[in-house]
Amino acid sequence: MADESPKPSAAISRTTRPMSEALLNEKWDRCLSSMLIRSGLGLSFGVVFSVLLFKRRAWPAFVGLGFGAGRAWEECDSSFKRAASPPKDGLRVIRP
Amino acid sequence: MLRASILRARPALRPIAPVASPQWRVAQRFYADEKKAGETALPGQATSVPNPASSTPPSSTIAPSDVPKTPPQPETGRSGPAVQPATTPPTGPGTASIAPDPQPAKPKKRRLRRFLYYLTILSALGYAGGVYYSLVSDNFHDFFTEYIPFAEDAVGYFEEREFRKRFPGRAGQPRLHPQVTGENKITIPSKSGITSKVAAEGGSDLAVKGPHVSALADNDKASPKEKAESPKETDAKPGAKKDTPAPTVPVVPATPATPIAPIDHLNVPAAGEPIVQDVVKIVNDIITAINADAAHENKYTSALEKAKSELGKVVTDINSLKDSLSKSAEDKIESAHSEFDAAAKELVRRWEVHMHDQETHWKEEFENERERLSKNYKDKLRAELDATHQLYEQRVKNELLQQSISLQDSFTSSVRDRVEAERDGRLGRLNELSSSVQELEKLTAEWNSVIEANLKTQHLIVAVEAVKSSLENQTAPRPFISELAALKEIAVDSPVVSAAIASINPVAYQRGIPTSGQLIDRFRRVAQEVRKAALLPEDAGVASHIASVAMSKVLFKKSGLAVGQDVEAILARTEVLLEEGELDAAAREMNGLQGWAKVLSKDWLSETRRVLEVRQALDVITTEARLQSLLVG
Numbered sequence: 001m002a003d004e005s006p007k008p009s010a011a012i013s014r015t016t017r018p019m020s021e022a023l024l025n026e027k028w029d030r031c032l033s034s035m036l037i038r039s040g041l042g043l044s045f046g047v048v049f050s051v052l053l054f055k056r057r058a059w060p061a062f063v064g065l066g067f068g069a070g071r072a073w074e075e076c077d078s079s080f081k082r083a084a085s086p087p088k089d090g091l092r093v094i095r096p
Numbered sequence: 097m098l099r100a101s102i103l104r105a106r107p108a109l110r111p112i113a114p115v116a117s118p119q120w121r122v123a124q125r126f127y128a129d130e131k132k133a134g135e136t137a138l139p140g141q142a143t144s145v146p147n148p149a150s151s152t153p154p155s156s157t158i159a160p161s162d163v164p165k166t167p168p169q170p171e172t173g174r175s176g177p178a179v180q181p182a183t184t185p186p187t188g189p190g191t192a193s194i195a196p197d198p199q200p201a202k203p204k205k206r207r208l209r210r211f212l213y214y215l216t217i218l219s220a221l222g223y224a225g226g227v228y229y230s231l232v233s234d235n236f237h238d239f240f241t242e243y244i245p246f247a248e249d250a251v252g253y254f255e256e257r258e259f260r261k262r263f264p265g266r267a268g269q270p271r272l273h274p275q276v277t278g279e280n281k282i283t284i285p286s287k288s289g290i291t292s293k294v295a296a297e298g299g300s301d302l303a304v305k306g307p308h309v310s311a312l313a314d315n316d317k318a319s320p321k322e323k324a325e326s327p328k329e330t331d332a333k334p335g336a337k338k339d340t341p342a343p344t345v346p347v348v349p350a351t352p353a354t355p356i357a358p359i360d361h362l363n364v365p366a367a368g369e370p371i372v373q374d375v376v377k378i379v380n381d382i383i384t385a386i387n388a389d390a391a392h393e394n395k396y397t398s399a400l401e402k403a404k405s406e407l408g409k410v411v412t413d414i415n416s417l418k419d420s421l422s423k424s425a426e427d428k429i430e431s432a433h434s435e436f437d438a439a440a441k442e443l444v445r446r447w448e449v450h451m452h453d454q455e456t457h458w459k460e461e462f463e464n465e466r467e468r469l470s471k472n473y474k475d476k477l478r479a480e481l482d483a484t485h486q487l488y489e490q491r492v493k494n495e496l497l498q499q500s501i502s503l504q505d506s507f508t509s510s511v512r513d514r515v516e517a518e519r520d521g522r523l524g525r526l527n528e529l530s531s532s533v534q535e536l537e538k539l540t541a542e543w544n545s546v547i548e549a550n551l552k553t554q555h556l557i558v559a560v561e562a563v564k565s566s567l568e569n570q571t572a573p574r575p576f577i578s579e580l581a582a583l584k585e586i587a588v589d590s591p592v593v594s595a596a597i598a599s600i601n602p603v604a605y606q607r608g609i610p611t612s613g614q615l616i617d618r619f620r621r622v623a624q625e626v627r628k629a630a631l632l633p634e635d636a637g638v639a640s641h642i643a644s645v646a647m648s649k650v651l652f653k654k655s656g657l658a659v660g661q662d663v664e665a666i667l668a669r670t671e672v673l674l675e676e677g678e679l680d681a682a683a684r685e686m687n688g689l690q691g692w693a694k695v696l697s698k699d700w701l702s703e704t705r706r707v708l709e710v711r712q713a714l715d716v717i718t719t720e721a722r723l724q725s726l727l728v729g
Contacts, residue, residue: 020699021625024641024692031638077637083695 027083031076035069042068227251231258372411379403549728552586556593556721559583564714573608580605583717592720596713604706615704616674619682622700623667627651629692630663636692663693679708 046064054060227250230237241248379400386396563579580597587593610618630651631644651664657672658665666685673682683704686697 021622021696023696024625024629028641073638077639080637080641081635 023083027076027079030079031072034075035072038068038072039065040068042066042071223247223250227254231255369414372414375407379407546728550725553721553725553728555586556583556590556724557718559586560714560718560721564718567609567710567714568611570608570611573610573614575606575608577605587717587720590720590724593717596716596720600709600713601706604710609707609710610703612674612677612679612707615679615700615707618700618703619670619674622697623671625696626663626667626689626693629696632692634691661688663689679704679711683708 042064043061044064046061046067049064050057050060223244223246226236226240226244226247230240230247230251231254237251241251383400386400559579559582563576563583566574566576566579580600584594584597628645628648629641631647633640636644654664654668655671656668658668666688670682670685673679673685683701686701686704689697
């Protein structure tokens with residue numbers, strides 16, 4: 001019985017919680033992936049708009065890329081900032 | 097509807113009317129009837145079916161009036177239209193005009209009759225059903241008996257029957273309450289009850305003595321009778337004495353009472369004899385009684401005088417007799433005296449002779465007796481002397497015997513004492529022996545306990561060593577729960593060991609703890625990450641993170657026991673400490689980190705702490721085991 005109980009708990013803990021030294025790396029991974037996806041989405045939207053509305057000018061594509069990248073950046077930034085301080089989920093925040 | 101029924105009823109009552117009525121009148125009525133026939137088509141059809149069945153009785157009754165009017169036609173017409181209206185109402189107005197003519201006359205009658213018939217049947221059925229159901233259900237019984245007229249009687253009758261069937265013995269008396277059947281009336285007379293009447297003075301005065309005041313009255317009633325009887329008895333005595341004096345009393349009382357009494361008193365001193373006195377007393381009593389009686393006349397005075405004279409005579413006679421008797425007695429006494437003197441002299445003389453003889457005789461006897469007695473005494477004395485002598489000798493012998501016996505006793509007692517003393521000495525030695533044996537036993541028992549304790553401590557040490565070796569020889573973290581359980585089982589009674597085991601985090605023995613090599617390896621990985629986050633400000637965004645990563649590449653690494661509180665110095669110191677094997681100090685150093693660096697090194701730190709806990713617990717247990725072995729020794 002004693003041998004059986006620890007194994008599942010260990011397995012669960014490994015899946016749910018990453019090791020603490022890998023926390024930052026994981027965040028970087030997410031940031032990069034979201035940056036890629038969002039900037040790609042923005043770029044594609046920009047390309048479509050440029051084709052449809054702006055006579056195939058280049059700038060709408062860049063603007064879309066910028067939008068996507070900016071959004072990803074902002075998300076990443078907020079995730080980093082949130083992680084630094086201990087999580088305040090479920091706590092009441094009293095503002096001055 | 098009502099009018100129609102009246103209209104119908106009228107011809108039914110007067111069967112002759114339609115016969116005499118003219119055609120136009122019939123037609124008129126037909127109009128009215130047709131309308132109503134249209135309205136009452138259903139009952140007409142419904143009633144038309146029983147018509148043929150009931151056609152014969154009415155025809156027989158109404159025959160004398162109807163038959164001559166339409167002998168064959170109505171029968172054929174009746175058989176025809178009776179069936180026809182059921183299928184096709186409007187058939188043949190010609191026939192219909194004739195057919196309704198006889199029909200309404202009879203159906204009107206019959207309808208009422210039928211209505212009554214059905215009404216009675218329905219009501220009877222309803223009552224029957226109601227009675228039956230009320231017998232079954234109490235609730236309905238209440239409703240039925242309360243709201244339906246006569247229902248109570250009906251139900252009561254059936255209940256009564258059932259009751260009689262069940263208890264045939266009590267058939268006579270009704271079971272239901274007298275309220276149902278009617279109570280037996282009690283008539284209260286008009287003069288009953290309380291009336292304002294003044295209480296009767298004589299009869300009902302409570303103040304008057306009566307049986308209600310005291311029960312002694314009955315006794316009083318009884319006592320007068322007794323009293324009445326007792327006076328009679330008392331009267332009887334005087335009555336016996338003077339049965340006659342009673343009527344003669346009235347003349348005497350005053351005169352004779354005075355002359356008679358002194359005469360009696362004169363008599364008394366004359367007669368000194370007691371008997372005479374008694375007689376006088378009796379006479380006196382009689383006289384006083386007569387005197388007391390006022391009614392007596394002087395009848396008895398003569399008799400009394402005679403009696404008195406007789407009494408005086410008797411007294412004198414007695415006195416003379418007495419005198420003569422005394423004289424003769426004196427003479428006799430004198431002669432007796434002389435005789436007695438002579439006899440006495442003779443007697444004295446004879447006595448003297450006799451005494452002399454006797455004296456001589458007694459002297460002889462006395463001498464003889466004295467000799468015999470002295471002889472006897474001498475014999476007795478000799479015998480006694482012999483006896484005392486023998487007794488003395490015997491006593492002396494007895495004393496000698498007693499002495500010898502006491503000597504023997506003392507000898508045996510002394511011998512016994514010696515023997516006892518000897519035995520006591522040996523027994524004492526035996527006791528010593530047994531006590532020493534007991535001590536030996538105790539010693540061996542103690543040694544047994546010592547050996548047991550030794551074994552226990554040995555087991556403990558072995559178990560601790562097993563745990564330690566299993567922890568040291570592992571290549572990967574491995575649960576050591578079985579070893580720990582064995583350890584706990586061995587040291588069940590030791591609170592220190594159990595406390596030490598309880599202090600270990602369960603995760604540690606369930607999942608195992610890493611070796612020191614693994615810890616160092618992991619520390620290096622952690623250190624790289626920490627170094628990346630070494631330069632982060634307080635609330636770092638992406639840019640600062642990128643900057644930190646970039647700048648950490650170009651930082652100079654510190655090594656050895658560096659001085660300072662920056663991350664690089666802490667990491668260097670920790671590494672050195674780990675390489676030296678001081679896990680405790682290394683953990684303390686890493687605990688000094690701040691911010692992201694601390695977050696990153698959290699897992700490593702907790703792992704290190706777990707290892708430290710286990711080590712500490714094992715140290716404690718080994719120390720305890722050693723202490724126990726020392727204590728035993």
